[in-house]
Amino acid sequence: MAFQASPFLHPGTVSQTDRLAIVHLKRDLQLPTILRDHDEDNEGYAEGKVVNTRFGSFPHTTLIDLPWGSQVRASKVDTGSRGRRVKKRKRAGSAENSGPTKKVAKVDSEEAPIVDIAAEEAGTATPNTPAVKEETEAVAAASGFIHLLPPTPENWTSSLPHRTQVVYTPDYSYILHRIRARPGTNIIEAGAGSGSFTHASARSVFSGYANDQGVDGSPPKKQKLGKVWSFEFHEQRHEKLQKEIKDHGLEGLVQITHRDVCEDGFLVAGASPGADAVFLDLPAPWLALPNLSRSKPPPKHNGGRSKEATPTVPEDASSDTTKPWISPLNPSAPVHICTFSPCIEQVQRTVSAMRRLGWVDIEMVELSQKRFEIRRDRIGIDHSAQLGVQVSPANVDEAISRLLDVEDTFKSFHETGEKTELKKRDRPNPNNRAKILESLVGRKVYKEGNLAHRSEPEVKTHTSYLVFAVLPEEWTAKDEEEAKLRWEVKAREDSEKPKEVIGMSKRQIKRTAREAHKLKAAAKTASMPGDETREHAEGVNDNTLKGKGGVPEEACGSIKQELT
Amino acid sequence: MRAHYLVQPNCWVALRLPSDTLKVLLMVPNTIVSLGKYGTFASNDILQRPYHLTYELLDRQEGHKDSGLRIVPASEIHEDTIAEEDAASSPKSDEAIIGGDGVEYELVGEDGEVIMRSNRETIDDSARQTLTMDQIETLKREGTGAGKHLIAKLMLSHTALDQKTSFSLAKYKLLKTKKYLRRFTVLPLDVPLLLNWYLSEKDPGKIMEMRDEMMGLTGSWANVHFSQSLPDAEGGRWLVVDETGGLLVAAMAERMGILYPSEEQLQSSSGNAHHREDAPLATSNTLTMVHNNAQPNLSLLKYFLFDPATTTQPCPDHPLNSHLQAISWLQLVSPEKDTFYSTSVEQLSPEELEAFKPGKRGTYYRKLRRWQRTTSIVDTALAGGFSGIVVASSMDPTSIIRHTIPLLRGGANISIYSPTIEPLVMLVDNYSTSRRTAFITSPPDSFTSLETDQERDNWKGDEDFPLNPTLILNASVQTARVRSWQVLPGRTHPVMTGKGGAEGYLFTGVRVVPARGKVEARGKFGKKRKADEIAANGRSDMKKGKLEGEAEELAATPAATDNGDDVVDVRMASPTL
Numbered sequence A: 001m002a003f004q005a006s007p008f009l010h011p012g013t014v015s016q017t018d019r020l021a022i023v024h025l026k027r028d029l030q031l032p033t034i035l036r037d038h039d040e041d042n043e044g045y046a047e048g049k050v051v052n053t054r055f056g057s058f059p060h061t062t063l064i065d066l067p068w069g070s071q072v073r074a075s076k077v078d079t080g081s082r083g084r085r086v087k088k089r090k091r092a093g094s095a096e097n098s099g100p101t102k103k104v105a106k107v108d109s110e111e112a113p114i115v116d117i118a119a120e121e122a123g124t125a126t127p128n129t130p131a132v133k134e135e136t137e138a139v140a141a142a143s144g145f146i147h148l149l150p151p152t153p154e155n156w157t158s159s160l161p162h163r164t165q166v167v168y169t170p171d172y173s174y175i176l177h178r179i180r181a182r183p184g185t186n187i188i189e190a191g192a193g194s195g196s197f198t199h200a201s202a203r204s205v206f207s208g209y210a211n212d213q214g215v216d217g218s219p220p221k222k223q224k225l226g227k228v229w230s231f232e233f234h235e236q237r238h239e240k241l242q243k244e245i246k247d248h249g250l251e252g253l254v255q256i257t258h259r260d261v262c263e264d265g266f267l268v269a270g271a272s273p274g275a276d277a278v279f280l281d282l283p284a285p286w287l288a289l290p291n292l293s294r295s296k297p298p299p300k301h302n303g304g305r306s307k308e309a310t311p312t313v314p315e316d317a318s319s320d321t322t323k324p325w326i327s328p329l330n331p332s333a334p335v336h337i338c339t340f341s342p343c344i345e346q347v348q349r350t351v352s353a354m355r356r357l358g359w360v361d362i363e364m365v366e367l368s369q370k371r372f373e374i375r376r377d378r379i380g381i382d383h384s385a386q387l388g389v390q391v392s393p394a395n396v397d398e399a400i401s402r403l404l405d406v407e408d409t410f411k412s413f414h415e416t417g418e419k420t421e422l423k424k425r426d427r428p429n430p431n432n433r434a435k436i437l438e439s440l441v442g443r444k445v446y447k448e449g450n451l452a453h454r455s456e457p458e459v460k461t462h463t464s465y466l467v468f469a470v471l472p473e474e475w476t477a478k479d480e481e482e483a484k485l486r487w488e489v490k491a492r493e494d495s496e497k498p499k500e501v502i503g504m505s506k507r508q509i510k511r512t513a514r515e516a517h518k519l520k521a522a523a524k525t526a527s528m529p530g531d532e533t534r535e536h537a538e539g540v541n542d543n544t545l546k547g548k549g550g551v552p553e554e555a556c557g558s559i560k561q562e563l564t
Numbered sequence B: 001m002r003a004h005y006l007v008q009p010n011c012w013v014a015l016r017l018p019s020d021t022l023k024v025l026l027m028v029p030n031t032i033v034s035l036g037k038y039g040t041f042a043s044n045d046i047l048q049r050p051y052h053l054t055y056e057l058l059d060r061q062e063g064h065k066d067s068g069l070r071i072v073p074a075s076e077i078h079e080d081t082i083a084e085e086d087a088a089s090s091p092k093s094d095e096a097i098i099g100g101d102g103v104e105y106e107l108v109g110e111d112g113e114v115i116m117r118s119n120r121e122t123i124d125d126s127a128r129q130t131l132t133m134d135q136i137e138t139l140k141r142e143g144t145g146a147g148k149h150l151i152a153k154l155m156l157s158h159t160a161l162d163q164k165t166s167f168s169l170a171k172y173k174l175l176k177t178k179k180y181l182r183r184f185t186v187l188p189l190d191v192p193l194l195l196n197w198y199l200s201e202k203d204p205g206k207i208m209e210m211r212d213e214m215m216g217l218t219g220s221w222a223n224v225h226f227s228q229s230l231p232d233a234e235g236g237r238w239l240v241v242d243e244t245g246g247l248l249v250a251a252m253a254e255r256m257g258i259l260y261p262s263e264e265q266l267q268s269s270s271g272n273a274h275h276r277e278d279a280p281l282a283t284s285n286t287l288t289m290v291h292n293n294a295q296p297n298l299s300l301l302k303y304f305l306f307d308p309a310t311t312t313q314p315c316p317d318h319p320l321n322s323h324l325q326a327i328s329w330l331q332l333v334s335p336e337k338d339t340f341y342s343t344s345v346e347q348l349s350p351e352e353l354e355a356f357k358p359g360k361r362g363t364y365y366r367k368l369r370r371w372q373r374t375t376s377i378v379d380t381a382l383a384g385g386f387s388g389i390v391v392a393s394s395m396d397p398t399s400i401i402r403h404t405i406p407l408l409r410g411g412a413n414i415s416i417y418s419p420t421i422e423p424l425v426m427l428v429d430n431y432s433t434s435r436r437t438a439f440i441t442s443p444p445d446s447f448t449s450l451e452t453d454q455e456r457d458n459w460k461g462d463e464d465f466p467l468n469p470t471l472i473l474n475a476s477v478q479t480a481r482v483r484s485w486q487v488l489p490g491r492t493h494p495v496m497t498g499k500g501g502a503e504g505y506l507f508t509g510v511r512v513v514p515a516r517g518k519v520e521a522r523g524k525f526g527k528k529r530k531a532d533e534i535a536a537n538g539r540s541d542m543k544k545g546k547l548e549g550e551a552e553e554l555a556a557t558p559a560a561t562d563n564g565d566d567v568v569d570v571r572m573a574s575p576t577l
């Protein structure tokens, strides 16, 4: 098959056959669907492949080639042979329409018995020839609709088939931002689980497809291609995700390896992923950490350190002394890591292992997220009458007038013995469709009441603890020596006049100026050589304090120095 | 590739000091960097060295003015904690064993009296009685004060809440000695760093108090990513409204891979005087920034070597030159009223040009190019088809949406950040189910009289319907917040002080394309349902519909099917997002 861009990264403007689309039913209810222009599984609908929802049925043919975001009406679907029972109503429905239009004719001899019935019913089957199934044009139903959306990691995350707990949008957004997953990054992810994080990280690191020709066939940019190196040791999950990645056009951008990363590390086919970023979402991240070192991790028993917290080095092929140890990390970049663990004990062990393995800037945070319900609170007798639910008065005046009503009733009962109370049953039901629509359109109830917000009833109060850390690039004495040669430092003698100094605070600058002033005074009296010093120091002062439009305050002095 | 991750000459870096404050500096070669009272060092000593290294200023050599540097290895950074941890795990050590280098932790009072000498965090009763409120204040001052040999930094979580019981609320964090105070860490200046520097030290208001977690969410929900056009697949273009001085633009550009110049682009910075106007405009993977004033305020982009305001650009080949396209609201909404856009620069014939003096010819060309660039940016923007919009602005979001929604293609993602929730609440109210139902049931005449879809998309709303409520799906508001923890042996707990200020909220939604004509929702009008819940597939949970439909749907709904073997991973199962 020809190379196809991923619908996640290049959705285009319209939905396409064989690509993933999200059927949006309502908030928090979305169905990911790969659109097919024919029914390869033979589910038996006359209209071909159909998405059935509680808001109606939607043949794929009505969803293909639509501008993204389109609202789509439900169709009357001919269940055809599907139920085997002939449904009168359905057939009557399909007869109404202009008759079956040939959209796709498909020859498939295996489906004979079922399709025969369908074909006979449609009056098109010819005996003894392979059954020809005709897919009919869909007819709009009276009610029900969906919206068709392009896939994004966000709607995929909320609609994907859960095989494990997954990392949701608030967490992965923050994590990817903090571990600097950007176009061109190589990111290691373990375990892949249901692939929620996998999809989000693929979007973050994407910087071109491996077989990308670039616009107008120009040679692909020299830019480093980002990639997700994903690991999962559970066989079925690995397989399922592998298939999803393929279906989603992310092959080449995501490489999934079936592997226990604690035991066998992170090399893929013996080679290093060259990772700049790492995300570990597995039960014991501290067991995987030693495999994420820059150089061969220390052996199991290292001098008297507590056995408990010491990460152990797996005995596997990679620790084979004959082969050189290969690090899965990018040797010329700092590596950012995040581990994701629900329990505090996991965090403590992870952090402890990180400290011992040379990670720095170790930080732990927890992220909480809230979604809000926004609505109009309609309170008051007026509304109660209309909706038949509220009984509280809107304000004191209303309360008093109601009390007065009661008083009146009471009085008239005593005076005349008449009961004015209306029986419940006699009150009209305010909740029928017509009434509600009338109140919407006529009374504009959507503008009444107080606009209010509150947290949604279900709140995720804890997902996991997030541990972040950085492993700086390794810097050897030799590297330092070379750098020293390239960037020679000429030592300033004590007596030497000051060079340009950057990074001083305003207070310091003032003090320097003051000192220079004193020096100047001293120089005057003793006529010592110090004038130059003063002038220079004041120069710094002037530049930095006043700044110059557009030129960064901090840079002022230094830029000037560079020019001179 | 390698050099990219080393400290580059003439780029911005941040030095993190032991007090956790940041010093942001342009690393000019052959200069001296001052760390205030702790000393000075030569910039050359950290140039082309890796980031994230921690250095220590060494004692000055005799006769020398500046200190040399020593790289502090990670093992040394953590040695105290590791020692403590080891001590804690070996049961016999009752006594507090402190870091291997013999440095002791002490909490010293005003008069130099040693109040506590332990690594334990709890202060015993006698210490509590010794300390007065005044002393605490002194300690606080001294904690950030000058070169004491021993300092104590006090962290009071809620002193103001109840001064009387301040001692029970006080927690102490002990810092190390002078040696420790002479350390600093070199960090690359990227978006998260710039954000945190502005938030905690510089000017949180300038960046609308936008925290990392909100920035991450904003970018995700707008689906901003690298997306260059391919021969057979259209790339992405995003609209951005940024009143954070360019931080939002920087963050989105970072996601799109157009914020940092490549090594070659950095190299070319030396010298040649070509102009920003010369950069060909990119047609995909672009940010179109709509700004309030005549010129966009992008002052924070200077930290990424992009400074559209200056003529001598720090990096003339910066990717933002072609990928960031600025347009004013006037140009977007009423381009004909924008003088610059509407006064075309006359095309001159070669003869006419010949007649010009070279200087004048140059000016003419520059003017022509600037005009061509602007018209091209404006025309492209007006043609619409944007993949999404990202907003952080103090302007009413309803007005922003009114003018940008026609420019978004179907399925485009919308993210609007606001420091406070109220403007977003009002925005969402425009899309309430009841308002939408009312609109569908009986659209205003001013709307129905419009013929084409395009005219309808451009409908400017009326009093009842400030926005067309059918153009955005899933309008909702959320917030996220991180809480930091201290993780130390036996002392793991959330940090006790944090920043107040704006909470920060995010509106999200998707641009959709309503079907023409009336569309009936499927669902029943239940007896006790409120008006809000009935319409347009609202929240109404219908009675069993088609059986087969239900079954298929069930199969597709998220259901944890396979969690059994994750024994250690006891993440809480929670039914909703």
Ligand SMILES: C[S@@+](CC[C@H](N)C(=O)[O-])C[C@H]1O[C@@H](n2cnc3c(N)ncnc32)[C@H](O)[C@@H]1O
Pocket (backbone or CB within 6 Å): A164, A165, A166, A167, A168, A190, A191, A192, A193, A194, A195, A196, A197, A198, A231, A232, A233, A234, A237, A259, A260, A261, A262, A263, A281, A282, A283, B566, B569
């Ligand atoms: C909680 S799930 C990950 C969810 C995933 N981050 C997502 O967003 O969908 C954890 C996964 O890690 C896998 N896993 C656990 N230990 C592993 C190991 N040592 N090597 C590889 N995978 C492992 C489990 O099989 C499980 O699928």
